[in-house]
Amino acid sequence: MIQAHELTKQYGRKTAVNQLSFTVRPGTVTGFLGPNGAGKSTTMRMILGLDRPTAGHATVNGRAYAEHTAPLTEVGALLDARAVHPGRTARNHLLALAATTGISRRRVAEVIELTGLGPVADQRTRGFSLGMSQRLGIAAALLGDPATLILDEPVNGLDPEGILWIRNLLKSLAAQGRTVFVSSHLISEMALTAEQLIIVGRGRLIADVSVAELTRGTRHCVRVRSPQAAVLRAELAGPDVTVTSTEAGVLDVEGLDAQTIGQIARARGITLSELSTRTASLEEAFMELTHDDVEYRATVVAGSERNAR
């Protein structure tokens, strides 16, 4: 269980994390989602006591991370897969970390096997691909068999096979009752892995929802194509119904489902050439939520924007 209480981090006048409070519960994969620059990494570093919060505090299993007697067995973390000494072998890297807490050589061999690093374990990490580095980072996180895992963008740079491996690993770790907290800027990835989402933008909490809730909350819209679109539009009108049209003969209807629209059309003898339900994707839902909080947004050149209006 990870708890953040009003976490705030300022760098000079810039606020990277702004009064962020949330709870990450055991037994599920919790996605920490937000655009680049939203403060995800900073928040994770504060949870691990690497960065000192300007205000607020974070606890892991009820205590500040640094106060645990055996931190590695409490929390396993992967912050930056490239953050290893390139001249050290993978095994020695893990042995050095394990030694701090008296974790056995056997356990080191075990996590090497578990992460599929066996063939390269005794090579210096200089030549590692990003994918192998990620596996090494995961191996380090698993060293202490911790009840809580904090992983910053673990699928970055992985090939499809590696992504699938991480996805299944995270799910199985959560199924064992562990707390799994994973950051990502890709909702499509989180939709497949996480059950719970903590969404941030510009350092603030935007939403703390389950993936199911987020999907349910998205707008459904029915697209209708008809040669008698204008007639149909009048027939559909009602207090909770919005009808928009982007091209002649096409209506986008919100507030009525496809079945109802079909029945209305049949009753009025209106011909339909298309009747389809469109669910806003999770990506659209996410974009909508974070729209105002994107740190770096491509802006349209001023001239063309004016023309478009």
Add this chain to the structure above:
Amino acid sequence: MTAMTVTPGTKLTPARVARSEWIKLRSVRSTVWALVVSAVTIAGTGLLLTTLTRGHLNASGHQHIDAVRISLFGMYLAQLTVGVLGVLLATGEYATGMIRATLSAAPRRLAVLGAKLGVYAVVALATCEVALFATFLAGQAVLGHAGVSLAAPGALRAVAGTGLYLTLVGLLGIALGFVIRNTAGAAAALVAVVLVIPEILGGALPADWAGRILPYLPSNAGQAIMNVTPTSDSMAPWPGLALFAAYTAAAVAVAALLLKRRDA
């Protein structure tokens, strides 16, 4: 996941952090090489200079020489390799980002600093003392009748003390590395403190000022430990080394404070 084989006795202790630092130190090729280079520098310079001196003595007859200092002369170069290795042990963590893994595994930061200092102190001291004693003995043999034994006044203190001095330079390097957190910057600072500043001030200060300042500069004070006979322009051997140790301790204190306060 596989069955738990994490032993129940797992606990973070200062001794275990030291063990971790020892694994880190020996598992990177560059640190091992830097130690070998330090030892070779001490031996090579010592043997070269004693051999040249013997030739000179044979040509010009007996004259007064400082046989101890000549054989230990390699320390002037070795202080750079030992010191810069100290810098690297600290800045290497920051350059690679490894510091975040290190401090996640061992969040008690002062224990990490202490472990690094302690492990390197033992390793540097062992390396330097072996090289210095071997070079001293070989060098005195080369000098023949002009050579002295370890029993000669001040000889043992000079040889053993030079190893202590070099070790302190290494610890100063670690401290500067943690303060500056950048290899080039910290290495430059170390060279400035140990070599350049005494050299510049030595040339720039008026004579009456020089006598009051130069002996108390860090490296000048520390190197007083090599003086077999007292000289007017330097501190007494042990007080000099003690002053250098105090400078190093001050740098370590600043490093500890900053390590504790700053974000990793």
